Amino acid sequence: MRKLSLSFLCIICISVFAFSQAHQDDHGHDDHAEQTGHTDDHGHGNECGYVEADVFNPQKVAFHHISDQNIYSIGPFSFPLPCILKSDTGLDMFSSGKFKADYHGTGEYAYNDYVLFEGSVRRIVKADEFPDGLVELGKYKLYVREIEMDNGKKKDIVHLCYKGEEWLCDSKSYADAGFLGGGTTSFYDFSITKNVMTMILVFLFLGWALIGTANAYKKREGMAPKGMQGFMESIFVFIQDEVAKPFLGPKWEKYISLLMALFFFILGLNLFGQIPFLGGSNVTGNISFTLIIAVIAFLVTNISGNKHYWEHVAWMPGIPAPLKIFIITPVEIMGLFIKPLTLMLRLFGNIAAGHMVIIIFVGLIFIFGQNGANPVAGWGTAVGSTILTLFMMAIELLVAFIQAFVFTILTASYIGTAIEDHHHEEAH
Amino acid sequence: MIYLADFSVLRPEYGLLLWSTIIFILFWVIMGRYAFKPIKDALKKREGDIQDALDEAKNARQEMSDLKAQNEQILAEAREERSKILKEAKEMKDSMIKEAKEKAKDEAQKIVTNAKNEIENQKQAALIDLKNQSGMMALEIAEKIIKKQLSGDSEQEKFANSLIDDIKLN
Numbered sequence: 060m061r062k063l064s065l066s067f068l069c070i071i072c073i074s075v076f077a078f079s080q081a082h083q084d085d086h087g088h089d090d091h092a093e094q095t096g097h098t099d100d101h102g103h104g105n106e107c108g109y110v111e112a113d114v115f116n117p118q119k120v121a122f123h124h125i126s127d128q129n130i131y132s133i134g135p136f137s138f139p140l141p142c143i144l145k146s147d148t149g150l151d152m153f154s155s156g157k158f159k160a161d162y163h164g165t166g167e168y169a170y171n172d173y174v175l176f177e178g179s180v181r182r183i184v185k186a187d188e189f190p191d192g193l194v195e196l197g198k199y200k201l202y203v204r205e206i207e208m209d210n211g212k213k214k215d216i217v218h219l220c221y222k223g224e225e226w227l228c229d230s231k232s233y234a235d236a237g238f239l240g241g242g243t244t245s246f247y248d249f250s251i252t253k254n255v256m257t258m259i260l261v262f263l264f265l266g267w268a269l270i271g272t273a274n275a276y277k278k279r280e281g282m283a284p285k286g287m288q289g290f291m292e293s294i295f296v297f298i299q300d301e302v303a304k305p306f307l308g309p310k311w312e313k314y315i316s317l318l319m320a321l322f323f324f325i326l327g328l329n330l331f332g333q334i335p336f337l338g339g340s341n342v343t344g345n346i347s348f349t350l351i352i353a354v355i356a357f358l359v360t361n362i363s364g365n366k367h368y369w370e371h372v373a374w375m376p377g378i379p380a381p382l383k384i385f386i387i388t389p390v391e392i393m394g395l396f397i398k399p400l401t402l403m404l405r406l407f408g409n410i411a412a413g414h415m416v417i418i419i420f421v422g423l424i425f426i427f428g429q430n431g432a433n434p435v436a437g438w439g440t441a442v443g444s445t446i447l448t449l450f451m452m453a454i455e456l457l458v459a460f461i462q463a464f465v466f467t468i469l470t471a472s473y474i475g476t477a478i479e480d481h482h483h484e485e486a487h
Numbered sequence: 488m489i490y491l492a493d494f495s496v497l498r499p500e501y502g503l504l505l506w507s508t509i510i511f512i513l514f515w516v517i518m519g520r521y522a523f524k525p526i527k528d529a530l531k532k533r534e535g536d537i538q539d540a541l542d543e544a545k546n547a548r549q550e551m552s553d554l555k556a557q558n559e560q561i562l563a564e565a566r567e568e569r570s571k572i573l574k575e576a577k578e579m580k581d582s583m584i585k586e587a588k589e590k591a592k593d594e595a596q597k598i599v600t601n602a603k604n605e606i607e608n609q610k611q612a613a614l615i616d617l618k619n620q621s622g623m624m625a626l627e628i629a630e631k632i633i634k635k636q637l638s639g640d641s642e643q644e645k646f647a648n649s650l651i652d653d654i655k656l657n
Contacts, residue, residue, distance in 0.1 A: 122496070127503060232501055234499040240495060240498070249506075252502060254503055255503065258510045262513070266522075272526060273521060291526075295527075315524075319522075319523045320514050323518070347500045347503035407496075
């Protein structure tokens with residue numbers, strides 16, 4: 060056992076360093092290309108005068124790692140995904156393979172005024188003037204430049220250098236109404252992204268596992284559970300007996316599907332994102348997904364809320380009226396929204412942080428190795444990083460279960476308070 | 488320089504919102520219909536079955552113990568009956584022996600008494616016979632003596648006188 064774990068550690072260590080070497084090789088190769096190419100010694104560049112600093116940026120890597128993407132990249136391979144893009148010129152559906160994404164997920168082609176930068180689709184602002192169809196761009200034509208907006212604020216905008224001209228690129232529309240720098244732009248992205256693909260894969264896997272379990276009860280009726288059925292049953296019984304029954308009381312059967320769906324789907328996605336060398340999809344660490352499940356929890360809670368629940372929210376009995384009007388009722392109404400908000404942020408924060416911590420530990424290798432300039436420090440850090448990463452992955456495995464469980468148990472408790480039959484106690 | 492342009496982790500994406508809603512609701516509905524509900528029902532049924540089986544086992548055990556108690560009672564009764572019968576038999580035997588003994592004793596007594604009576608009777612008869620015979624013999628002797636002695640008249644007279652004396656003495 061000890062021998063096994065030691066050899067496993069070695070394998071991980073070597074693969075982590077191989078990954079870092081690959082990165083360095085990549086850069087080395089690029090340096091060579093630049094010497095024969097068009098720019099100076101440091102970093103990549105293009106004819107629009109843009110030069111990319113050849114410095115490892117852990118923030119970029121970490122955000123890139125947790126962001127959703129229009130390609131599914133596993134190591135050096137990137138698998139194209141379907142793009143479904145809606146702009147004022149109409150609906151475009153094509154494979155993201157058309158962009159011919161490079162190692163960083165930046166496309167070397169434009170298609171119908173769309174380009175791919177760092178894994179996400181963008182649209183050329185002056186789409187009317189840009190040629191339609193497939194357009195070859197070449198390497199290092201897409202880059203970020205800070206631009207002063209109309210309101211005086213500075214903003215990073217993706218630029219395309221095409222035939223010596225700079226073209227501004229819009230990012231997709233975000234549902235933040237512009238509060239977080241997103242807002243509505245020239246197009247909407249409804250693509251089957253990496254996260255959507257992950258959800259579909261997890262859906263299919265869980266469907267196979269759970270429906271298989273359900274069928275096993277029919278096929279093996281009257282027999283003791285076996286194999287996967289036994290495994291799934293233990294989780295199912297745990298949620299049923301520890302979450303559904305104590306929190307929901309006699310009406311638990313009505314909500315069991317929701318609680319199980321929440322638990323299994325969150326757990327499946329959490330665990331899928333932690334499988335090493337499988338892309339590290341970050342669905343439950345994406346605020347869009349957690350927003351949706353929190354909204355569903357909110358809707359189910361408040362739709363099933365009974366008279367007592369609403370009475371307690373609007374006009375808490377046993378408290379003086381002024382206190383109710385100025386403190387209790389506003390707080391209760393705020394509470395209605397804060398509850399799902401915390402659900403959303405807790406899951407998102409925990410999972411996103413887990414993904415980021417692991418990529419940052421790996422990033423330490425490049426920071427201390429000074430991007431290949433100091434291989435001794437790089438190797439040393441690789442060993443330390445590997446141990447820390449393994450440790451973090453073990454903790455994240457725990458977090459995956461805990462967060463799925465916490466989301467489910469809190470949803471159950473919110474629904475439980477909404478459907479509770481109140482036996483009025485005097486002390487409120 | 489920020490490479491990943493205008494990325495914010497807190498911004499909801501339309502595409503992901505749409506697909507999350509569709510996929511999660513589909514998961515909820517399909518799994519609810521084809522997995523969670525059947526599993527829940529199966530578990531509930533099994534729980535009921537287990538409870539039933541336990542109850543049944545409990546009942547069977549109760550019945551068994553009842554039966555055992557009953558058997559024991561019957562056995563005890565039989566044992567009691569047996570001892571009663573044995574006791575009665577013994578009593579009967581004793582009484583029979585006693586009776587027989589008494590009877591035998593009585594019989595023996597009777598026999599003895601009879602024998603005694605017989606002996607007495609025989610004795611009486613023998614005595615009478617003896618008396619008779621000895622009387623006869625005395626008579627004969629007396630006759631002979633008398634015949635011999637009373638050969639003279641004086642002697643007869645003497646004798647007659649002695650006889651008369653005897654009678655007087657009596």
